[in-house]
Amino acid sequence: MPGTLKRSPLKRPERPYIALGLEGSANKLGAGIIQHDPDGSTTVLSNIRHTYITPPGEGFLPQDTARHHRQWIHSVIKDSLKQAGVGIQDLDCICFTKGPGMGAPLQSVALVARTLALMFNKPLVGVNHCVGHIEMGRQITGAQNPVVLYVSGGNTQVIAYSQQRYRIFGETLDIAVGNCLDRFARVINLSNDPSPGYNIEQEAKKGKKLLPLPYTTKGMDVSLSGILSATEAYTYDKRFSQSAEPSPENDTITPADLCFSMQETVFAMLVEITERAMAHIGSKEVLIVGGVGCNERLQDMMGIMARERGGNVFATDERFCIDNGIMIAQAGLLSYRMGSVTPLSETSCTQRFRTDEVHVAWRA
Known part of the structure; x- marks a missing residue:
């Protein structure tokens, strides 16, 4: 230091x-x-x-x-x-x-x-x-001294500024969240146009079932390789159907259910470690940056947490x-x-x- x-x-x-x-x-x-x-x-x-x-x-x-x-x-x-x-x-x-x-x-x-x-x-x-x-992100949103959640294809970090450095409070222990989502999209054969993450987000809106997946936070860090393996395992389950319509009434698991479950679980982990950093430094601002930061469900979940703490969440659109x-x-x-x-x-x-x-x- x-x-x-x-x-x-x-x-x-x-x-x-x-x-x-x-x-x-x-x-x-x-x-x-x-x-x-x-x-x-x-x-x-x-x-x-x-x-x-x-x-x-x-x-x-x-x-x-x-x-x-x-x-x-x-x-x-x-x-x-x-x-x-x-x-x-x-x-x-x-x-x-x-x-x-x-x-x-x-x-x-x-x-x-x-x-x-x-x-x-x-x-x-x-x-x-x-x-x-x-x-x-700071320039566009006007956030003054936020806890930063940086989520992209190659990086997952919780960051806060101190003494002319951006200090890393927590990060992924294996793969980045964007990499996790991209690889999951390949497993269920989603299009890469305009991006795998965007198509997962749209598919997740149709999901009806929240499937049990590994939830792995370790202090301020997260591990995402296990959740990737678990979602892939569901595609070999006899209940899985690539073409079935989502329905809470039957036992069928669809790609939309997997997308919904993946997002809810991974984003909950990210919200948890971000809240810990906010509590540690006494901040009421969260700034989400990186490609995955465009995800509106992640912004919604982070916003709920921030408002409960009397704070605000800042994010930009896909241009930035x-x-x-x-x-x-x-x-x-x-x-x-x-x-x-x-x-x-x-x-x-x-x-x-x-x-x-x-x-x-x-x-x-």
């Missing part, structure tokens, strides 16, 4: 600052341009995204995802600049996802960021993907909770304005970049 850090609050800029953010840590490729104005406001100038979607029952492999990013990144950046009405010469810095994420896709996008920086003589800022989600370039631009520009740039020799990517490794110099 670091010692006492010098307080360095972020001052209002004396002129507009503009940054390009490039995100490609998984199957979403994004480019976004953000502007920080002298009056203290922040303007999203553009936020373009293209998603690599695989057939039902298939996941996305790193090499195929990287190929997708290489194929689309030129048009994504071009469209982002056009929508923002700026040129690369107008940028103060170019921000890219340094990690965590999938190795090959990360490297593909970082290579483009390095190339642009060298061609146009622009400083680079490497951004922690998780911190990008948090800072964009799903991986995007604008969140990388936001976190990178905050860091850049504090004087931080990433030397070219340190622009390599890492699949394991902990949230609490980042010095959050812009918060006092």
Whole structure:
């Protein structure tokens, strides 16, 4: 744990600052341009995204995802600049996802960021993907000092800010919640378009039966591999029917019942560990970030808990909770304005970049 850090609050800029953010840590490729104005406001100038979607029952492999990013990144950046009405010469810095994420896709996008920086003589800022989600969530919702539930395909963490670090209070002990949902969607052959999690959410609305599934919280942490195995086991049960209509009157188990049971159980676990963190630090705010944070049932369950504690829950829509370039631009520009740039020799990517490794110099 670091010692006492010098307080360095972020001052209002004396002129507009503009940054390009490039995100490609998984199957979403994004480019976004953000502007920080002298009056203290922040303007999203553009936020373009293209998603690599695989057939039902298939996941996305790193090499195929990287190929997708290489194929689309030129048009994504071009469209982002056009929508923002700026040129690369107008940028103060170019921000890219340094990690965590999938190795090959990360490297593909970082290579483009390095190339642009060298061609146009622009400083680079490497951004922690998780911190990008948090800072964009804070900016959009106005949450002041919340407990953060970060839920995505590769990460599940309960986080709170202290002494210029985002401290991890609890996390998954095995697989992330988004990975759990994606793999479950493949088991029941749900479409990946627009995303497995979204299709699980819609299917769960038809579910009638709450099936018993493993509920595994260990202090501030959760384990999700057991619930994934248990839901898969139900598909081999003689009562399971892929085509039957949900009905509480008969003994049939449907995919909708499994989706409903999966969501209710997993989200209850996440609400429990988030409430513990709120009690520990005395916070009345919860901010949900990450791709799974778009799920309205998760937001509803978290909202019930927060209201019972006299608090509020904050969340964003799919423009900002799903991986995007604008969140990388936001976190990178905050860091850049504090004087931080990433030397070219340190622009390599890492699949394991902990949230609490980042010095959050812009918060006092």
